[in-house]
Amino acid sequence: MNTPIADFVTKYANSDATRLHMPGHKGKTVLGVESYDITEITGADVLYSADGIIAESEKNCTSLFETAHSFYSAEGSSLAIKAMLYLAITASGDEKPLVLAARNAHKAFLYAAAWLDFDVQWIMPSEDTHLCSCLLSKDEVENAILTANKKPSAVYLTSPDYLGTLSDIEGVASVCKAHKIPLLVDNAHGAYLRFLPEDQHPITLGATMCCDSAHKTLPVLTGGxxxxxxxxADPYFVENARNALASFASTSPSYLILSSLDLCNAYLHEKGKEDFADCAKKVADLKTYLLSLGFTLFGDEPLKLTLYTPDYGYFGYELAECLSKHNIESEFADSEYLVLMFSPSNTPLDFERVEQVFDKIVKKERKILPNSPAPILSERRMSVRKAMLAKSETIPTEQAAGRIAASPTVSCPPAIPIVVSGEVITQEVIKRLLYYGVTQVSVVKE
Ligand SMILES: Cc1ncc(COP(=O)(O)O)c(C=O)c1O
Structure with a gap:
């Protein structure tokens, strides 16, 4: 598979050209990568009206994922999420559009609701669960469609979620198809699912559109x-996707990121299947080993290792600290969970080091924790847009009872709002905010 963007950039970097164009570093070294950091010079194509090397590279990506078209974002899934919602909403032609969404949406979804002014009907999990999870059956989604006060412009799911749980995309897709509603999936954590021995990518399973943060699980620079x-899918989506992306994006996409997306195509074509099968096997072996030591595993994502730690006598963040002392940095930890993310770029030594540290952790008496508070739906007093665009102030969480949430106050990761903009902050909400360490909230000024 060819790599037209990376080839162009490398040739230019080696050409010793006098750069009388942006960026201001002129290719001279500060970090060491500047010679490859170019702007849209002649021959470099233009991301949002691509017909040259970027279009050619996206064609490679499209063939790898077997889509109608796979578009690049140099600004993460955060950009792609806004673009796919823009497409679904404009396609529906509804002036007061409604989106049905699982409650564990990343805050990029809320910004999209504000800027596109769509109404959100949240689908809550039927079982008590963690803030990051919202596992829905296809029947629950169908029930939400049937009881909605109008035909939704889209159904929106986040899968995999931050803890590594996978939704029944195939089942939900069949329901959405029957009701002629596009299914949009935030697959930020699951680009690699396409390359597993059993392809589990949302597009393969029937989603209409999805975003993948290539940078989270593939060898791609942050932002790709x-x-x-x-x-x-409706051809309207492909025809209008570049405009949709351009509406929210910078006009100066990073060619470092674009080059890494380009090179990743060749890697995936040549070694993707083999490497991801091998890595999934190594993670599965490590999971089996940790189970044999008595750890409790959570989630079903093949390259994510999530432990429910109180059963082993520890808070999640205590185990993260323990790993950190051995120079192993985790993805996420809270009082109950520890999340480790692996990829084929991890070496066999990385796996060994993890195993050795867990070997030394002595099992303690099971920690009895109060259940982490389940996600709740608070009364909505304003639309997301109105609340986010209202004059706001930041106040201590303890003093926020009765106030309306303004911009989403959430830590990143996992960036999932506990209370949504426009909802009233109740004592129950305050309890949850404090549980997750949120001591200040942004509220609409009275
Ligand atoms: C579930 C989920 N969706 C979307 C995003 C945003 O992705 P990006 O950082 O690529 O913009 C994240 C980031 O952590 C995420 O966890």
């Missing part, structure tokens, strides 16, 4: 992501 559109 995809917006995928399925082959059987």
């Amino acid at each position: 992501a995809y917006l995928h559109i399925a082959q059987n």
Whole structure:
């Protein structure tokens, strides 16, 4: 598979050209990568009206994912999420659009609701669960469609979630198809699912559009992501995708990121299947080993290792500290969970080091924790847009009872709002905010 963007950039970097164009570093070294950091010079194509090397590279990506088109984002899934919602909403032609969304949406979804002014009907999990999770059956989604006060412009799911749980995309897609509603999936954590021995990518399973943060699980620089559109989707989506992306994006995309997306195509084509199968096997072996030591595993994502730690006598963040002392940095930890993310770029030594540290952790008496408070739906007093665009102030969480949430106050990761902009902050909400360490909140000024 060819790599037209990386080839162009490398040739230019080696050409010793006098750069009388942006960026201001002129290719001279500060970090060491500047010679590859170019702007849209002649021959470099233009991301949001691509017809040259970027279009050629996206064609490679499209063939790898077998989509109608896979578009590049140099600004993460955060950009692709806004673009796919823009497409679904404009396609529906509804002036007061409604989106049905699982409650564990990343805050990029809320910004999209504010800027696009759509109404959100949240689908809550039927079982008590963690803030990051919202596992829904296809029947629950169908029930939400049937009881909604109007036909939704889209159904929106986050899968995999931050803890590594996978939703029944196939089942939900069949329901959405029957009701002629596009299914949009935040697959920020699951670009690699396409390359497993059993392809579990949302587009393969029937989603209409999805975003993948290529940078989270593939060898791509931070910020590199995809917006995928399925082959059987309304052609309107592909025709208007570049405009949709351009509406929210910078006009100066990073060619370092674009080059890494480009090179990743060749890697995936040549070694993707083999490497991801091998890595999934290594993670599965490590999971089996940790189970044999008595740890409790959570989630079903093949490259994510999530432990429910109180059963082993520890808070999640205590185990993260323990790993950190051995120079192993985790993805996420709270009082109950520890999340480790692996990829084929991890060496066999990385796996060994993790195993050795866990070997030394002595099992203690099970920690009895109060259940982490389940996500709740608070009364909505304003639309997301109105609340986010209102004059706001930041106040201590303890003093926020009765106030209306303004911009989403959430830590990153996992960036999932506990209370949504426009909802009233109740004592129950305050309890949850404090549980997750949120001591200040942004509220609408009275
Ligand atoms: C579930 C989920 N969706 C979307 C995003 C945003 O992705 P990006 O950082 O690529 O913009 C994240 C980031 O952590 C995420 O966890």
